[in-house]
Amino acid sequence: MRGALRAAVCVVSLALGALACSGGKSGGDVIVVGHVASMTGDTATFGRSADQGMRMAIEELNAAGGVLGKKLELVTEDDRSVTEEARTAAQKLLQRDHVVALLGEVASSRSLAAAPEAQRAKVPMISPGSTNPKVTEVGDYVFRACFIDPFQGAVMARFAMNELHAKRLAILFDFKQDYSVGLAEFFRDTVRKNGGEIVADERYTSGDIEFRAQLTTIRAANPDAIFVPGYYTELGLIAKQARELGVNVPLLGGDGWDSEKTLEIGGDAVEGYFFSTHYAADSDNPRVQEFVKRFAAKYGATPDAMAALGYDTAGILADSLKRAGTTDGAKLRDAIAATSGFDGVTGKISIDPNRNARKDAVVLQIRGGKFHYYRTVSAE
């Protein structure tokens, strides 16, 4: 009985202590920003790249005197590329670190897991790279710094039909990822609307390593091109097994391919393939060139799209904080919603009424073991 009483006292005092501390961390001379990221696991390059981009942006902002007279501090919480963990990571950042804003996730399924937590806490969340439309539909505190899948799916469908003159198209998508399911759906619609034909529609599950059965079925349908809107790990294996089975038509994809790992895993097998993404590191835009140079000096690598989006996401947040003049959740939310013509490395970014970014897409081609700029597709 005595023990139980003592335990109760402890719990109560702990709770009081936590209450007294709440808001304390952001109240000092730093503004704490949270980042839910896949730092390890199947899509680890997404989280790491975005995190590098964000940290570089914050370092530059702090060197220039910070925001609202305070320094920004980024706290990153790893979700190991697991959907359920993204939610836990968001809770930790909101409740333990009392962040003023949540950045992340890249993968749509994980953003969808984390977003309700931000919405409930009335803390603005900006996803750098989740392109599935459902993400920002979670609530009015959820934003993104990238275009959405209806646009990306349509871009690749039109690219296949107009540039590659493909009429018979096959799809191989990951039905466990909202991102992949969404892209496949919009690709399918656009192809049909424009008089093309989907001759094979196959699926796989994240984590699969054997795709020969689906690829054999696709091969039998004799398509002109195959749309594989998945993430880079599976793509590399799919490309290899496709070549082994003698499939020689081009594979097309979305921004889920945008990782150095695509080249590492795919090797020769991904040569000549195309994908849509947010920015091209070999673009001649001076702002991009400056960013690529500084990133290479800091991390010794060429920034991929997620690094560029991470950089812009932190930039949009800092810009909005300045315009809001406060870290108050509701006022910060209104400032982010009012973002217009923000000059990012991934293009001019305006937030539309559905809290999505309006901007252009680029198509890259893999040639000689490198990504090469191929074409820009306007958002209009």
Place this chain on the structure above:
Amino acid sequence: MENLLQQLLNGVTWGSIYALIALGYTMVYGVLRLINFAHGEVYMMGAMTGYYAAHWLGFAGEPSLLGLVAVLTASMAVCGLLGALIERVAYRPLRGAGRLAPLITAIGVSLLLQNSGQLVFGADPKFFPPLLRSREVFGAGEVAVSNIQLTVLATAILLMGALQYIVQRTRFGRAMRAVSYDAPAAALMGVPVDRVISGTFVLGSMLAAAAGILVGLSNPKIDPLMGLMPGLKAFVAAVLGGIGSVPGAMVGGLLLGVIETLVTGYLSSTYRDAIAFVILVVILLYRPTGLFGAPQTEKV
């Protein structure tokens, strides 16, 4: 028709990996009546050992047959020792403690290997170095056969042949069969039961290691949790063939690979994982001894 042939080839190649893992389950069950749930993790360790061996021995850069043989040998040796160690540390102290205690220990060993694997190797997937340069060996019409598929099949058949020889033709094989038939009686006849059991773990683990290398060759993504699903599937394959029966495990593995490939190719990959467990339930309900597991069939 050509399409079906290609799918059958895909299925048999994929199934030969299940078959190699299933053999370990079935042999251990034969001598100990224990489902060694840590067996999928031995397969994972096989792939990981192969990955590091290829890098340390310098075969990661350029593909060569010598490299493949060296990596395969190294990995089988390491995993053979690992198998003996697992048996000595986790199962031997529980000999005679009923059947439930070792079963729970097996799950414990499995979790231990998964999590220490994540700690040591990292949770990120690794990409197995290409030990063979993939090329088409022959194509008859639409059917394409790659050298990788051929290597996987040939290695699996060779190893299964070697195992069959060991079990049927050697003194150790006879001792194994004796222990499997009646362990106390075998002990009374002077068969060193503990050593036979130890050797059984070594053999099974070596086959699992080979399966790990072959997967690295044909599906080159490996990670510390990769053993979970193939481990369960191979268990289903062993039950399908009749647990305790060596030919049963081989046929069960191949059959499961073919069924999964056909389901994926002609229905949808959505059903692929479900089908294995539907088979498990149906077999347990209607033919619990499996295809080859009639009571009088010799067990190993």
